[in-house]
Amino acid sequence: MRQDDGSDVGLDGGCVLTPALGAPVVCDLHGLVLDAGGAGATGSLDRPAADVVGRKLGELLSAPHPGLEPLPVDRCVEELLAGAGHVLTGTLLHRPDGAVVPRTALLTLGAAPDGAQVVLVHLLPPVSPATSPDLRTGSPGPGPGPGHDALTGLRDRAGAVADLGARLRAGSGLVGVITCDLDRFGVLNDSLGPGVGDRVLATVAARLARDVRGGDLLARLGDDEFLVVLAGLVDETEAVDVAHRLTRSLGAPFLLDAPGGPQEVRCTASAGLVVVDLTAGTRTGGCSGGGPDAATVLRDATTALAAAKAAGGGRCRVFADALHERAVRRLTVENDLRRAVDEGELRVHYQPVVGLRDGLRTGFEALVRWAHPRRGLLLPEQFLDVAEECGLVGAVDGLVLEEALGFLTRHPCARVAVNTSARRLDGTFAATVAAELRRRGLTPDRLTVELLEGSLALGDPVTQAELRDLAALGVEVLIDDFGTGYSALSYLRRLPVTGLKLDRSFVTGLPQDTGSDRIAAAVATLAGDLGLTTTCEGVETAAQARHLAAQGWQSAQGFHFGVPAPEERWFPVSSGSC
DSSP states (O other), X not given: OBOTTSXXXXXXXTBOSOSOOOOOEEEOTTSBEEEOSSXXXXXXXXXXXXXXXXXXXXXXXXXXXXXXXXOOHHHHHHHHHTTOSOEEEEEEEEOTTXXXXXXXXXXXXXXXXXXXXXEEEEEEOOOOTTTOOOSOTTOOOOOSSTTBOTTTOSBOHHHHHHHHHHHHHHOOSEEEEEEEEETTHHHHHHHHOXXXXXXXXXXXXXXXXXXXXXXXXXXXXXXXXXXXXXEEESSHHHHHHHHHHXXXXXXXXXXXXXXXXXXXXXXXEEEEEEEEETTTTEETTSOBSSOOOHHHHHHHHHHHHHHHHHTTSSSEEEOOHHHHHHHHHHHHHHHHHHHHHHHTOEEEEEEEEEETTTOOEEEEEEEEEEEETTTEEXXXXXXXXHHHHHTOHHHHHHHHHHHHHHHHHHOTTOOEEEEOOGGGOSSSHHHHHHHHHHHHTOOGGGEEEEEEGGGOOTTOHHHHHHHHHHHHHTOEEEEEEETSSSOHHHHHHHSOOOEEEEOGGGTTTTTTOHHHHHHHXXXXXXXXXXXXXXXXXXXXXXXHHHHHHHHXXXXXXXXXXXXXXXXXXXXXXXXXXO
């Protein structure tokens, strides 16, 4: 490749893209076009010179996919002014007839006749897959091929592991390793299609390339997960700042072409960060010994990313050894839980629900327990979160429902409530409940379904349809742990629920806790005005029971009335079915 003075420009150790360049488009340092490039009626931009001069280059060239964002000229100029000999990047040329054609843009610095610095932009045909550059301004690489991702041109997982390993072995000082992805990419891909998803991924790659520093490694690990390796860090704070900047950049809206016209899509992004001290042979979290290897560092960065997403997404988490220990524990629990479901280790205990006015038992809540062969009887908080994450919560809930319906069959006088994950409301749950009730000859009013407030998706039409079908069937639906979510009043107004249960956190301090007292009283009044049934959880003393009854609460459960226990505790075999 030759510059205007005829000297060769080698890319990535001599990879020459074309034997000669035509006249460049000339811009000032702010991207304003000064010369159209070419002496004919139209220049390199395929437009008459009069239509080009005086316009911003970003109006005529965009990042690699239509309708997403303009070519980041300012960022390219920053790289050039910082000392990069050239910037090479994919782009799209927008023609006057509306056609959009791919090009490769080579940007260099030059001088105007008056001595002012200008930017020379050569527009080339797209680089072939064998020689296409990385999507990294200022750092062209060998492109798709062995060790590179075909969609983005970035290093792929295998190439990234090899490069990271080499840096860890040969480097010194601090190195930051960031893994990041979009929090809702799966939803976007499912709703708009994989073609749109690919355009989003290419834009993610372009944004990361724009925002990383010169000398940083950028790679696509798979799906929507990307890797950034930061070299030459001053301290951990610098790495954290870069990670936050990347998550903000990826969280900016995407403008996508859709059948109904351009559509703006917003996705938050999460990141996990590990900082490695190559001099000391340690990484964040305090682990040392023998020097960290690429696989371990990537594992820890991915663990930190998972923690960021579990915390709600849209944030960065720095790795600590406690995160790894937690991940190992969760994997152990998941493996054991899969075995427990298959081998029948899960048990159902029943806790009585009583009327606060007369103290009579009105029903039971079915609560799952795990009879672990080594750890003993485990409570739901020790394993249900893992069941949610690994997709086993449906099997657990199904087992509890099956056992509870059998309980109702054996005890015709009883009523029972079952907890159900909102994940079960997939369009088939209400029909399954109806079929199982019919099969056993049970009336729907003997069954109550409880849903955690925080798990409900308020605007989900499938959820709303399932709840309407349950209500039409005659099954009661309660919002459990009421008061702990963010949209409680919206749930009461918009979802077809029949009652609510006050979370135990508002009961524990009664009657002395004046704040909880006011909340409990207000909720009881609100529920009464809306015609909803009311139940309190966590009642442990007679004083609490009397106080809640005076506020208007109808039912309660808690240790004061009875601990969760096997069916035989409440219905001894010798006592008869009721």
